Amino acid sequence: MSEESKKHIDFMGVRRIAAAVSIILVLGAVISLGVKGLALGLDFTGxxxxxxxxxxxxxxxxxxxxxxxxxxxxxxxxxxxxxxxxxxxxxxxxxxxxxxxxxxxxxxxxxxxxxxxxxxGGQVGEELREQGGIALLLAFFVVLIYVAMRFQLKFGLASVVPLVHDVLIVLGIFSVFQLTFDLTVLAALLAVIGYSLNDTIIVSDRIRENFRRILKGEPEEIINISLNQVLLRTIVTSGTTLVVLISLLVFGGEMIRNFALALFIGVLVGTYSSIYVAANMLVTLNVNRDDLYVPQKEGAEGSQPEEEDPPDWLKRMD
Missing domain, CATH: 3.30.70.3400 (Alpha-Beta Plaits)
Known part of the structure:
Protein backbone atom coordinates (compact mmCIF):
# COMPACT_ATOMS: atom_id res chain seq x y z
CA MET A 1 0.00 0.00 0.00
CA SER A 2 1.46 3.35 -1.01
CA GLU A 3 1.77 6.38 1.27
CA GLU A 4 -0.81 8.23 -0.83
CA SER A 5 -3.43 5.51 -0.44
CA LYS A 6 -2.79 5.33 3.31
CA LYS A 7 -3.64 9.00 3.63
CA HIS A 8 -6.80 8.73 1.57
CA ILE A 9 -10.11 9.29 3.40
CA ASP A 10 -13.28 8.17 1.65
CA PHE A 11 -15.42 11.25 2.39
CA MET A 12 -17.99 10.41 -0.26
CA GLY A 13 -18.38 6.88 1.07
CA VAL A 14 -20.47 8.24 3.95
CA ARG A 15 -22.11 11.09 2.06
CA ARG A 16 -25.60 9.62 2.53
CA ILE A 17 -25.10 9.43 6.28
CA ALA A 18 -23.80 13.02 6.28
CA ALA A 19 -26.81 14.11 4.22
CA ALA A 20 -29.19 12.46 6.71
CA VAL A 21 -27.46 14.18 9.64
CA SER A 22 -27.67 17.57 7.89
CA ILE A 23 -31.34 17.11 7.04
CA ILE A 24 -32.18 16.13 10.64
CA LEU A 25 -30.29 19.14 12.05
CA VAL A 26 -31.88 21.59 9.60
CA LEU A 27 -35.40 20.21 10.16
CA GLY A 28 -34.87 20.40 13.92
CA ALA A 29 -33.72 24.00 13.57
CA VAL A 30 -36.70 24.96 11.40
CA ILE A 31 -39.16 23.30 13.81
CA SER A 32 -37.61 25.04 16.81
CA LEU A 33 -37.65 28.40 15.03
CA GLY A 34 -41.31 27.87 14.12
CA VAL A 35 -42.40 26.74 17.61
CA LYS A 36 -40.13 28.63 20.02
CA GLY A 37 -38.75 31.38 17.79
CA LEU A 38 -35.71 33.44 18.75
CA ALA A 39 -35.13 35.20 22.06
CA LEU A 40 -34.72 38.57 20.37
CA GLY A 41 -32.62 41.12 22.21
CA LEU A 42 -33.50 44.74 22.80
CA ASP A 43 -31.85 45.66 19.51
CA PHE A 44 -34.80 44.05 17.72
CA THR A 45 -37.69 44.27 20.18
CA GLY A 46 -37.11 47.72 21.62
CA GLY A 121 -37.56 52.30 20.42
CA GLY A 122 -39.93 49.64 19.10
CA GLN A 123 -39.91 51.11 15.60
CA VAL A 124 -36.11 51.11 15.50
CA GLY A 125 -36.05 47.48 16.63
CA GLU A 126 -38.52 46.46 13.91
CA GLU A 127 -36.45 48.22 11.24
CA LEU A 128 -33.27 46.49 12.47
CA ARG A 129 -35.03 43.12 12.30
CA GLU A 130 -36.17 43.71 8.73
CA GLN A 131 -32.77 45.03 7.62
CA GLY A 132 -31.02 42.07 9.22
CA GLY A 133 -33.18 39.62 7.29
CA ILE A 134 -32.59 41.53 4.05
CA ALA A 135 -28.82 41.50 4.70
CA LEU A 136 -28.82 37.69 5.03
CA LEU A 137 -30.92 37.17 1.90
CA LEU A 138 -28.78 39.61 -0.09
CA ALA A 139 -25.63 37.79 1.03
CA PHE A 140 -27.02 34.47 -0.24
CA PHE A 141 -28.02 36.01 -3.58
CA VAL A 142 -24.66 37.72 -4.14
CA VAL A 143 -22.82 34.49 -3.32
CA LEU A 144 -24.93 32.56 -5.82
CA ILE A 145 -24.20 35.06 -8.60
CA TYR A 146 -20.49 35.31 -7.76
CA VAL A 147 -19.82 31.57 -7.62
CA ALA A 148 -21.95 30.89 -10.71
CA MET A 149 -19.89 33.44 -12.66
CA ARG A 150 -16.54 32.25 -11.31
CA PHE A 151 -17.22 28.53 -11.65
CA GLN A 152 -20.56 27.28 -12.96
CA LEU A 153 -24.23 27.38 -11.93
CA LYS A 154 -24.06 23.97 -10.25
CA PHE A 155 -21.17 25.22 -8.12
CA GLY A 156 -23.20 28.33 -7.29
CA LEU A 157 -26.07 26.23 -5.96
CA ALA A 158 -23.63 23.95 -4.15
CA SER A 159 -22.15 27.02 -2.43
CA VAL A 160 -25.41 28.66 -1.34
CA VAL A 161 -26.97 25.50 0.12
CA PRO A 162 -24.14 25.05 2.69
CA LEU A 163 -24.50 28.71 3.71
CA VAL A 164 -28.23 28.31 4.32
CA HIS A 165 -27.45 25.05 6.15
CA ASP A 166 -24.92 26.77 8.43
CA VAL A 167 -27.10 29.79 9.23
CA LEU A 168 -30.16 27.65 9.99
CA ILE A 169 -28.23 25.40 12.37
CA VAL A 170 -26.76 28.37 14.26
CA LEU A 171 -30.23 29.97 14.48
CA GLY A 172 -31.69 26.63 15.55
CA ILE A 173 -29.24 26.28 18.45
CA PHE A 174 -30.01 29.83 19.59
CA SER A 175 -33.71 29.01 19.37
CA VAL A 176 -33.50 25.67 21.23
CA PHE A 177 -31.55 27.15 24.14
CA GLN A 178 -33.28 30.55 23.93
CA LEU A 179 -30.00 32.43 23.79
CA THR A 180 -30.32 36.16 23.22
CA PHE A 181 -30.23 37.06 19.55
CA ASP A 182 -29.05 40.64 19.04
CA LEU A 183 -27.06 42.67 16.54
CA THR A 184 -23.76 41.08 17.58
CA VAL A 185 -25.15 37.62 16.76
CA LEU A 186 -26.44 38.91 13.42
CA ALA A 187 -22.93 40.20 12.68
CA ALA A 188 -21.59 36.76 13.63
CA LEU A 189 -23.98 35.12 11.16
CA LEU A 190 -22.70 37.33 8.35
CA ALA A 191 -19.14 36.45 9.38
CA VAL A 192 -20.08 32.75 9.32
CA ILE A 193 -21.35 33.18 5.76
CA GLY A 194 -18.02 34.71 4.75
CA TYR A 195 -15.98 32.03 6.52
CA SER A 196 -18.03 29.13 5.13
CA LEU A 197 -17.93 30.64 1.65
CA ASN A 198 -14.15 30.95 1.78
CA ASP A 199 -13.83 27.25 2.66
CA THR A 200 -16.33 26.24 -0.02
CA ILE A 201 -14.58 28.31 -2.70
CA ILE A 202 -11.25 26.62 -1.96
CA VAL A 203 -12.84 23.16 -2.15
CA SER A 204 -14.68 24.07 -5.37
CA ASP A 205 -11.53 25.46 -6.95
CA ARG A 206 -9.64 22.24 -6.27
CA ILE A 207 -12.54 20.11 -7.56
CA ARG A 208 -12.65 22.12 -10.79
CA GLU A 209 -8.89 21.83 -11.23
CA ASN A 210 -8.92 18.07 -10.70
CA PHE A 211 -11.83 17.52 -13.07
CA ARG A 212 -9.71 19.13 -15.78
CA ARG A 213 -6.46 17.36 -14.86
CA ILE A 214 -7.52 13.82 -13.91
CA LEU A 215 -9.29 12.35 -16.90
CA LYS A 216 -10.06 8.96 -15.36
CA GLY A 217 -12.43 8.17 -12.53
CA GLU A 218 -16.01 8.91 -11.56
CA PRO A 219 -17.04 12.35 -10.25
CA GLU A 220 -17.28 11.04 -6.68
CA GLU A 221 -13.70 9.77 -6.92
CA ILE A 222 -12.42 13.09 -8.26
CA ILE A 223 -14.24 14.95 -5.48
CA ASN A 224 -12.70 12.58 -2.93
CA ILE A 225 -9.21 13.34 -4.25
CA SER A 226 -9.91 17.07 -4.02
CA LEU A 227 -11.23 16.89 -0.46
CA ASN A 228 -8.18 14.96 0.68
CA GLN A 229 -5.87 17.52 -0.93
CA VAL A 230 -7.43 20.45 0.95
CA LEU A 231 -8.04 18.57 4.21
CA LEU A 232 -4.85 19.69 5.98
CA ARG A 233 -5.41 23.32 5.01
CA THR A 234 -9.01 23.13 6.31
CA ILE A 235 -7.94 21.61 9.63
CA VAL A 236 -5.22 24.22 10.20
CA THR A 237 -7.47 27.16 9.30
CA SER A 238 -10.43 25.97 11.36
CA GLY A 239 -8.23 24.97 14.28
CA THR A 240 -6.52 28.34 14.60
CA THR A 241 -9.84 30.16 14.26
CA LEU A 242 -11.45 28.01 16.95
CA VAL A 243 -8.56 28.68 19.36
CA VAL A 244 -9.20 32.42 19.06
CA LEU A 245 -12.96 31.96 19.50
CA ILE A 246 -12.48 29.81 22.60
CA SER A 247 -10.36 32.61 24.07
CA LEU A 248 -13.14 35.10 23.33
CA LEU A 249 -15.72 32.79 24.93
CA VAL A 250 -13.66 32.39 28.09
CA PHE A 251 -12.16 35.85 28.50
CA GLY A 252 -14.25 38.14 26.29
CA GLY A 253 -16.99 38.94 28.78
CA GLU A 254 -20.77 39.03 28.51
CA MET A 255 -20.96 41.67 25.80
CA ILE A 256 -19.42 39.49 23.08
CA ARG A 257 -20.14 36.01 24.50
CA ASN A 258 -23.07 35.25 22.21
CA PHE A 259 -21.15 36.74 19.26
CA ALA A 260 -18.22 34.39 19.97
CA LEU A 261 -20.56 31.45 20.55
CA ALA A 262 -22.37 31.99 17.25
CA LEU A 263 -19.03 32.21 15.43
CA PHE A 264 -17.72 29.11 17.22
CA ILE A 265 -20.74 27.05 16.18
CA GLY A 266 -20.65 28.55 12.68
CA VAL A 267 -16.97 27.66 12.14
CA LEU A 268 -17.54 24.07 13.25
CA VAL A 269 -20.64 23.65 11.09
CA GLY A 270 -19.07 25.59 8.20
CA THR A 271 -16.02 23.33 8.14
CA TYR A 272 -18.29 20.29 8.04
CA SER A 273 -20.55 21.75 5.35
CA SER A 274 -17.69 22.78 3.05
CA ILE A 275 -16.58 19.14 2.99
CA TYR A 276 -19.87 17.26 3.03
CA VAL A 277 -22.77 19.55 2.11
CA ALA A 278 -21.07 21.35 -0.80
CA ALA A 279 -19.49 18.18 -2.20
CA ASN A 280 -22.73 16.28 -1.65
CA MET A 281 -24.64 18.89 -3.64
CA LEU A 282 -22.18 18.61 -6.54
CA VAL A 283 -22.71 14.84 -6.65
CA THR A 284 -26.49 15.30 -6.40
CA LEU A 285 -26.41 17.84 -9.25
CA ASN A 286 -24.38 15.37 -11.36
CA VAL A 287 -21.44 17.68 -11.96
CA ASN A 288 -19.11 16.25 -14.61
CA ARG A 289 -16.25 17.18 -16.91
CA ASP A 290 -18.62 18.55 -19.56
CA ASP A 291 -19.76 21.21 -17.07
CA LEU A 292 -16.17 22.38 -16.68
CA TYR A 293 -14.95 21.89 -20.22
CA VAL A 294 -12.95 24.82 -21.59
CA PRO A 295 -13.31 25.02 -25.41
CA GLN A 296 -9.97 25.06 -27.22
CA LYS A 297 -9.52 28.10 -29.40
CA GLU A 298 -8.85 27.39 -33.02
CA GLY A 299 -5.13 27.49 -33.71
CA ALA A 300 -4.23 27.67 -30.03
CA GLU A 301 -1.46 25.41 -28.82
CA GLY A 302 -1.10 23.95 -25.37
CA SER A 303 -4.50 25.13 -24.19
CA GLN A 304 -5.71 21.61 -23.47
CA PRO A 305 -4.26 20.18 -20.23
CA GLU A 306 -2.28 17.00 -20.33
CA GLU A 307 -3.82 13.93 -18.79
CA GLU A 308 -2.62 13.27 -15.27
CA ASP A 309 -2.36 9.76 -13.90
CA PRO A 310 -4.76 9.10 -11.03
CA PRO A 311 -3.35 8.11 -7.64
CA ASP A 312 -2.62 4.45 -6.84
CA TRP A 313 -5.76 3.90 -4.77
CA LEU A 314 -7.91 5.10 -7.68
CA LYS A 315 -6.13 2.83 -10.17
CA ARG A 316 -6.99 -0.19 -8.07
CA MET A 317 -10.68 0.76 -8.21
CA ASP A 318 -10.73 0.53 -12.04
Missing amino acids: GSLVELEYAEAPELPDVRSKLESAGYDNAMVQNFGSDKAVLIRLPAAFDDSVGTEVVSALSRNAELTLERSEYV
Missing part, protein backbone atom coordinates in the same frame (compact mmCIF):
# COMPACT_ATOMS: atom_id res chain seq x y z
CA GLY A 47 -36.83 48.44 25.34
CA SER A 48 -34.32 49.56 27.93
CA LEU A 49 -31.04 48.17 29.17
CA VAL A 50 -29.61 49.33 32.49
CA GLU A 51 -26.19 48.34 33.81
CA LEU A 52 -25.47 48.86 37.52
CA GLU A 53 -22.34 48.42 39.62
CA TYR A 54 -22.92 47.49 43.27
CA ALA A 55 -20.43 48.09 46.08
CA GLU A 56 -21.27 44.61 47.37
CA ALA A 57 -22.61 41.68 45.37
CA PRO A 58 -26.44 41.73 45.53
CA GLU A 59 -28.84 38.78 45.51
CA LEU A 60 -30.51 38.74 42.11
CA PRO A 61 -33.92 37.58 43.47
CA ASP A 62 -33.90 40.60 45.79
CA VAL A 63 -33.16 42.90 42.83
CA ARG A 64 -36.07 41.39 40.88
CA SER A 65 -38.38 41.75 43.88
CA LYS A 66 -37.51 45.44 44.31
CA LEU A 67 -38.08 46.07 40.61
CA GLU A 68 -41.50 44.40 40.72
CA SER A 69 -42.44 46.45 43.78
CA ALA A 70 -41.47 49.60 41.85
CA GLY A 71 -43.71 48.57 38.94
CA TYR A 72 -41.09 47.11 36.60
CA ASP A 73 -42.66 43.79 35.66
CA ASN A 74 -41.05 41.17 33.37
CA ALA A 75 -37.55 42.50 34.02
CA MET A 76 -34.62 40.25 33.12
CA VAL A 77 -31.87 40.52 35.75
CA GLN A 78 -28.45 38.88 35.43
CA ASN A 79 -24.85 39.36 36.46
CA PHE A 80 -22.62 40.98 33.90
CA GLY A 81 -18.97 39.99 34.05
CA SER A 82 -18.79 39.93 37.87
CA ASP A 83 -21.13 39.31 40.78
CA LYS A 84 -21.15 43.04 41.56
CA ALA A 85 -22.21 44.10 38.06
CA VAL A 86 -25.91 43.68 37.28
CA LEU A 87 -27.56 43.97 33.88
CA ILE A 88 -31.28 44.72 33.76
CA ARG A 89 -33.36 44.38 30.59
CA LEU A 90 -36.80 45.97 30.54
CA PRO A 91 -39.53 45.66 27.89
CA ALA A 92 -40.43 48.39 25.42
CA ALA A 93 -43.04 49.97 27.72
CA PHE A 94 -40.35 52.12 29.35
CA ASP A 95 -38.43 55.05 27.91
CA ASP A 96 -34.92 56.54 28.07
CA SER A 97 -35.44 57.99 31.59
CA VAL A 98 -35.72 54.55 33.12
CA GLY A 99 -32.05 54.43 34.17
CA THR A 100 -32.31 57.03 36.90
CA GLU A 101 -35.68 55.63 38.01
CA VAL A 102 -34.25 52.14 38.40
CA VAL A 103 -31.34 53.51 40.45
CA SER A 104 -33.80 55.29 42.73
CA ALA A 105 -35.84 52.11 43.17
CA LEU A 106 -32.81 49.93 43.98
CA SER A 107 -30.59 52.35 45.92
CA ARG A 108 -32.44 51.90 49.23
CA ASN A 109 -30.12 50.03 51.63
CA ALA A 110 -27.66 49.44 48.79
CA GLU A 111 -24.77 51.42 47.38
CA LEU A 112 -24.71 51.34 43.60
CA THR A 113 -23.83 53.43 40.55
CA LEU A 114 -25.38 53.65 37.12
CA GLU A 115 -22.84 52.50 34.52
CA ARG A 116 -25.02 52.92 31.43
CA SER A 117 -28.61 53.18 30.33
CA GLU A 118 -29.73 52.53 26.76
CA TYR A 119 -33.13 52.77 25.15
CA VAL A 120 -34.18 51.31 21.81
Whole structure:
Protein backbone atom coordinates (compact mmCIF):
# COMPACT_ATOMS: atom_id res chain seq x y z
CA MET A 1 0.00 0.00 0.00
CA SER A 2 1.46 3.35 -1.01
CA GLU A 3 1.77 6.38 1.27
CA GLU A 4 -0.81 8.23 -0.83
CA SER A 5 -3.43 5.51 -0.44
CA LYS A 6 -2.79 5.33 3.31
CA LYS A 7 -3.64 9.00 3.63
CA HIS A 8 -6.80 8.73 1.57
CA ILE A 9 -10.11 9.29 3.40
CA ASP A 10 -13.28 8.17 1.65
CA PHE A 11 -15.42 11.25 2.39
CA MET A 12 -17.99 10.41 -0.26
CA GLY A 13 -18.38 6.88 1.07
CA VAL A 14 -20.47 8.24 3.95
CA ARG A 15 -22.11 11.09 2.06
CA ARG A 16 -25.60 9.62 2.53
CA ILE A 17 -25.10 9.43 6.28
CA ALA A 18 -23.80 13.02 6.28
CA ALA A 19 -26.81 14.11 4.22
CA ALA A 20 -29.19 12.46 6.71
CA VAL A 21 -27.46 14.18 9.64
CA SER A 22 -27.67 17.57 7.89
CA ILE A 23 -31.34 17.11 7.04
CA ILE A 24 -32.18 16.13 10.64
CA LEU A 25 -30.29 19.14 12.05
CA VAL A 26 -31.88 21.59 9.60
CA LEU A 27 -35.40 20.21 10.16
CA GLY A 28 -34.87 20.40 13.92
CA ALA A 29 -33.72 24.00 13.57
CA VAL A 30 -36.70 24.96 11.40
CA ILE A 31 -39.16 23.30 13.81
CA SER A 32 -37.61 25.04 16.81
CA LEU A 33 -37.65 28.40 15.03
CA GLY A 34 -41.31 27.87 14.12
CA VAL A 35 -42.40 26.74 17.61
CA LYS A 36 -40.13 28.63 20.02
CA GLY A 37 -38.75 31.38 17.79
CA LEU A 38 -35.71 33.44 18.75
CA ALA A 39 -35.13 35.20 22.06
CA LEU A 40 -34.72 38.57 20.37
CA GLY A 41 -32.62 41.12 22.21
CA LEU A 42 -33.50 44.74 22.80
CA ASP A 43 -31.85 45.66 19.51
CA PHE A 44 -34.80 44.05 17.72
CA THR A 45 -37.69 44.27 20.18
CA GLY A 46 -37.11 47.72 21.62
CA GLY A 47 -36.83 48.44 25.34
CA SER A 48 -34.32 49.56 27.93
CA LEU A 49 -31.04 48.17 29.17
CA VAL A 50 -29.61 49.33 32.49
CA GLU A 51 -26.19 48.34 33.81
CA LEU A 52 -25.47 48.86 37.52
CA GLU A 53 -22.34 48.42 39.62
CA TYR A 54 -22.92 47.49 43.27
CA ALA A 55 -20.43 48.09 46.08
CA GLU A 56 -21.27 44.61 47.37
CA ALA A 57 -22.61 41.68 45.37
CA PRO A 58 -26.44 41.73 45.53
CA GLU A 59 -28.84 38.78 45.51
CA LEU A 60 -30.51 38.74 42.11
CA PRO A 61 -33.92 37.58 43.47
CA ASP A 62 -33.90 40.60 45.79
CA VAL A 63 -33.16 42.90 42.83
CA ARG A 64 -36.07 41.39 40.88
CA SER A 65 -38.38 41.75 43.88
CA LYS A 66 -37.51 45.44 44.31
CA LEU A 67 -38.08 46.07 40.61
CA GLU A 68 -41.50 44.40 40.72
CA SER A 69 -42.44 46.45 43.78
CA ALA A 70 -41.47 49.60 41.85
CA GLY A 71 -43.71 48.57 38.94
CA TYR A 72 -41.09 47.11 36.60
CA ASP A 73 -42.66 43.79 35.66
CA ASN A 74 -41.05 41.17 33.37
CA ALA A 75 -37.55 42.50 34.02
CA MET A 76 -34.62 40.25 33.12
CA VAL A 77 -31.87 40.52 35.75
CA GLN A 78 -28.45 38.88 35.43
CA ASN A 79 -24.85 39.36 36.46
CA PHE A 80 -22.62 40.98 33.90
CA GLY A 81 -18.97 39.99 34.05
CA SER A 82 -18.79 39.93 37.87
CA ASP A 83 -21.13 39.31 40.78
CA LYS A 84 -21.15 43.04 41.56
CA ALA A 85 -22.21 44.10 38.06
CA VAL A 86 -25.91 43.68 37.28
CA LEU A 87 -27.56 43.97 33.88
CA ILE A 88 -31.28 44.72 33.76
CA ARG A 89 -33.36 44.38 30.59
CA LEU A 90 -36.80 45.97 30.54
CA PRO A 91 -39.53 45.66 27.89
CA ALA A 92 -40.43 48.39 25.42
CA ALA A 93 -43.04 49.97 27.72
CA PHE A 94 -40.35 52.12 29.35
CA ASP A 95 -38.43 55.05 27.91
CA ASP A 96 -34.92 56.54 28.07
CA SER A 97 -35.44 57.99 31.59
CA VAL A 98 -35.72 54.55 33.12
CA GLY A 99 -32.05 54.43 34.17
CA THR A 100 -32.31 57.03 36.90
CA GLU A 101 -35.68 55.63 38.01
CA VAL A 102 -34.25 52.14 38.40
CA VAL A 103 -31.34 53.51 40.45
CA SER A 104 -33.80 55.29 42.73
CA ALA A 105 -35.84 52.11 43.17
CA LEU A 106 -32.81 49.93 43.98
CA SER A 107 -30.59 52.35 45.92
CA ARG A 108 -32.44 51.90 49.23
CA ASN A 109 -30.12 50.03 51.63
CA ALA A 110 -27.66 49.44 48.79
CA GLU A 111 -24.77 51.42 47.38
CA LEU A 112 -24.71 51.34 43.60
CA THR A 113 -23.83 53.43 40.55
CA LEU A 114 -25.38 53.65 37.12
CA GLU A 115 -22.84 52.50 34.52
CA ARG A 116 -25.02 52.92 31.43
CA SER A 117 -28.61 53.18 30.33
CA GLU A 118 -29.73 52.53 26.76
CA TYR A 119 -33.13 52.77 25.15
CA VAL A 120 -34.18 51.31 21.81
CA GLY A 121 -37.56 52.30 20.42
CA GLY A 122 -39.93 49.64 19.10
CA GLN A 123 -39.91 51.11 15.60
CA VAL A 124 -36.11 51.11 15.50
CA GLY A 125 -36.05 47.48 16.63
CA GLU A 126 -38.52 46.46 13.91
CA GLU A 127 -36.45 48.22 11.24
CA LEU A 128 -33.27 46.49 12.47
CA ARG A 129 -35.03 43.12 12.30
CA GLU A 130 -36.17 43.71 8.73
CA GLN A 131 -32.77 45.03 7.62
CA GLY A 132 -31.02 42.07 9.22
CA GLY A 133 -33.18 39.62 7.29
CA ILE A 134 -32.59 41.53 4.05
CA ALA A 135 -28.82 41.50 4.70
CA LEU A 136 -28.82 37.69 5.03
CA LEU A 137 -30.92 37.17 1.90
CA LEU A 138 -28.78 39.61 -0.09
CA ALA A 139 -25.63 37.79 1.03
CA PHE A 140 -27.02 34.47 -0.24
CA PHE A 141 -28.02 36.01 -3.58
CA VAL A 142 -24.66 37.72 -4.14
CA VAL A 143 -22.82 34.49 -3.32
CA LEU A 144 -24.93 32.56 -5.82
CA ILE A 145 -24.20 35.06 -8.60
CA TYR A 146 -20.49 35.31 -7.76
CA VAL A 147 -19.82 31.57 -7.62
CA ALA A 148 -21.95 30.89 -10.71
CA MET A 149 -19.89 33.44 -12.66
CA ARG A 150 -16.54 32.25 -11.31
CA PHE A 151 -17.22 28.53 -11.65
CA GLN A 152 -20.56 27.28 -12.96
CA LEU A 153 -24.23 27.38 -11.93
CA LYS A 154 -24.06 23.97 -10.25
CA PHE A 155 -21.17 25.22 -8.12
CA GLY A 156 -23.20 28.33 -7.29
CA LEU A 157 -26.07 26.23 -5.96
CA ALA A 158 -23.63 23.95 -4.15
CA SER A 159 -22.15 27.02 -2.43
CA VAL A 160 -25.41 28.66 -1.34
CA VAL A 161 -26.97 25.50 0.12
CA PRO A 162 -24.14 25.05 2.69
CA LEU A 163 -24.50 28.71 3.71
CA VAL A 164 -28.23 28.31 4.32
CA HIS A 165 -27.45 25.05 6.15
CA ASP A 166 -24.92 26.77 8.43
CA VAL A 167 -27.10 29.79 9.23
CA LEU A 168 -30.16 27.65 9.99
CA ILE A 169 -28.23 25.40 12.37
CA VAL A 170 -26.76 28.37 14.26
CA LEU A 171 -30.23 29.97 14.48
CA GLY A 172 -31.69 26.63 15.55
CA ILE A 173 -29.24 26.28 18.45
CA PHE A 174 -30.01 29.83 19.59
CA SER A 175 -33.71 29.01 19.37
CA VAL A 176 -33.50 25.67 21.23
CA PHE A 177 -31.55 27.15 24.14
CA GLN A 178 -33.28 30.55 23.93
CA LEU A 179 -30.00 32.43 23.79
CA THR A 180 -30.32 36.16 23.22
CA PHE A 181 -30.23 37.06 19.55
CA ASP A 182 -29.05 40.64 19.04
CA LEU A 183 -27.06 42.67 16.54
CA THR A 184 -23.76 41.08 17.58
CA VAL A 185 -25.15 37.62 16.76
CA LEU A 186 -26.44 38.91 13.42
CA ALA A 187 -22.93 40.20 12.68
CA ALA A 188 -21.59 36.76 13.63
CA LEU A 189 -23.98 35.12 11.16
CA LEU A 190 -22.70 37.33 8.35
CA ALA A 191 -19.14 36.45 9.38
CA VAL A 192 -20.08 32.75 9.32
CA ILE A 193 -21.35 33.18 5.76
CA GLY A 194 -18.02 34.71 4.75
CA TYR A 195 -15.98 32.03 6.52
CA SER A 196 -18.03 29.13 5.13
CA LEU A 197 -17.93 30.64 1.65
CA ASN A 198 -14.15 30.95 1.78
CA ASP A 199 -13.83 27.25 2.66
CA THR A 200 -16.33 26.24 -0.02
CA ILE A 201 -14.58 28.31 -2.70
CA ILE A 202 -11.25 26.62 -1.96
CA VAL A 203 -12.84 23.16 -2.15
CA SER A 204 -14.68 24.07 -5.37
CA ASP A 205 -11.53 25.46 -6.95
CA ARG A 206 -9.64 22.24 -6.27
CA ILE A 207 -12.54 20.11 -7.56
CA ARG A 208 -12.65 22.12 -10.79
CA GLU A 209 -8.89 21.83 -11.23
CA ASN A 210 -8.92 18.07 -10.70
CA PHE A 211 -11.83 17.52 -13.07
CA ARG A 212 -9.71 19.13 -15.78
CA ARG A 213 -6.46 17.36 -14.86
CA ILE A 214 -7.52 13.82 -13.91
CA LEU A 215 -9.29 12.35 -16.90
CA LYS A 216 -10.06 8.96 -15.36
CA GLY A 217 -12.43 8.17 -12.53
CA GLU A 218 -16.01 8.91 -11.56
CA PRO A 219 -17.04 12.35 -10.25
CA GLU A 220 -17.28 11.04 -6.68
CA GLU A 221 -13.70 9.77 -6.92
CA ILE A 222 -12.42 13.09 -8.26
CA ILE A 223 -14.24 14.95 -5.48
CA ASN A 224 -12.70 12.58 -2.93
CA ILE A 225 -9.21 13.34 -4.25
CA SER A 226 -9.91 17.07 -4.02
CA LEU A 227 -11.23 16.89 -0.46
CA ASN A 228 -8.18 14.96 0.68
CA GLN A 229 -5.87 17.52 -0.93
CA VAL A 230 -7.43 20.45 0.95
CA LEU A 231 -8.04 18.57 4.21
CA LEU A 232 -4.85 19.69 5.98
CA ARG A 233 -5.41 23.32 5.01
CA THR A 234 -9.01 23.13 6.31
CA ILE A 235 -7.94 21.61 9.63
CA VAL A 236 -5.22 24.22 10.20
CA THR A 237 -7.47 27.16 9.30
CA SER A 238 -10.43 25.97 11.36
CA GLY A 239 -8.23 24.97 14.28
CA THR A 240 -6.52 28.34 14.60
CA THR A 241 -9.84 30.16 14.26
CA LEU A 242 -11.45 28.01 16.95
CA VAL A 243 -8.56 28.68 19.36
CA VAL A 244 -9.20 32.42 19.06
CA LEU A 245 -12.96 31.96 19.50
CA ILE A 246 -12.48 29.81 22.60
CA SER A 247 -10.36 32.61 24.07
CA LEU A 248 -13.14 35.10 23.33
CA LEU A 249 -15.72 32.79 24.93
CA VAL A 250 -13.66 32.39 28.09
CA PHE A 251 -12.16 35.85 28.50
CA GLY A 252 -14.25 38.14 26.29
CA GLY A 253 -16.99 38.94 28.78
CA GLU A 254 -20.77 39.03 28.51
CA MET A 255 -20.96 41.67 25.80
CA ILE A 256 -19.42 39.49 23.08
CA ARG A 257 -20.14 36.01 24.50
CA ASN A 258 -23.07 35.25 22.21
CA PHE A 259 -21.15 36.74 19.26
CA ALA A 260 -18.22 34.39 19.97
CA LEU A 261 -20.56 31.45 20.55
CA ALA A 262 -22.37 31.99 17.25
CA LEU A 263 -19.03 32.21 15.43
CA PHE A 264 -17.72 29.11 17.22
CA ILE A 265 -20.74 27.05 16.18
CA GLY A 266 -20.65 28.55 12.68
CA VAL A 267 -16.97 27.66 12.14
CA LEU A 268 -17.54 24.07 13.25
CA VAL A 269 -20.64 23.65 11.09
CA GLY A 270 -19.07 25.59 8.20
CA THR A 271 -16.02 23.33 8.14
CA TYR A 272 -18.29 20.29 8.04
CA SER A 273 -20.55 21.75 5.35
CA SER A 274 -17.69 22.78 3.05
CA ILE A 275 -16.58 19.14 2.99
CA TYR A 276 -19.87 17.26 3.03
CA VAL A 277 -22.77 19.55 2.11
CA ALA A 278 -21.07 21.35 -0.80
CA ALA A 279 -19.49 18.18 -2.20
CA ASN A 280 -22.73 16.28 -1.65
CA MET A 281 -24.64 18.89 -3.64
CA LEU A 282 -22.18 18.61 -6.54
CA VAL A 283 -22.71 14.84 -6.65
CA THR A 284 -26.49 15.30 -6.40
CA LEU A 285 -26.41 17.84 -9.25
CA ASN A 286 -24.38 15.37 -11.36
CA VAL A 287 -21.44 17.68 -11.96
CA ASN A 288 -19.11 16.25 -14.61
CA ARG A 289 -16.25 17.18 -16.91
CA ASP A 290 -18.62 18.55 -19.56
CA ASP A 291 -19.76 21.21 -17.07
CA LEU A 292 -16.17 22.38 -16.68
CA TYR A 293 -14.95 21.89 -20.22
CA VAL A 294 -12.95 24.82 -21.59
CA PRO A 295 -13.31 25.02 -25.41
CA GLN A 296 -9.97 25.06 -27.22
CA LYS A 297 -9.52 28.10 -29.40
CA GLU A 298 -8.85 27.39 -33.02
CA GLY A 299 -5.13 27.49 -33.71
CA ALA A 300 -4.23 27.67 -30.03
CA GLU A 301 -1.46 25.41 -28.82
CA GLY A 302 -1.10 23.95 -25.37
CA SER A 303 -4.50 25.13 -24.19
CA GLN A 304 -5.71 21.61 -23.47
CA PRO A 305 -4.26 20.18 -20.23
CA GLU A 306 -2.28 17.00 -20.33
CA GLU A 307 -3.82 13.93 -18.79
CA GLU A 308 -2.62 13.27 -15.27
CA ASP A 309 -2.36 9.76 -13.90
CA PRO A 310 -4.76 9.10 -11.03
CA PRO A 311 -3.35 8.11 -7.64
CA ASP A 312 -2.62 4.45 -6.84
CA TRP A 313 -5.76 3.90 -4.77
CA LEU A 314 -7.91 5.10 -7.68
CA LYS A 315 -6.13 2.83 -10.17
CA ARG A 316 -6.99 -0.19 -8.07
CA MET A 317 -10.68 0.76 -8.21
CA ASP A 318 -10.73 0.53 -12.04
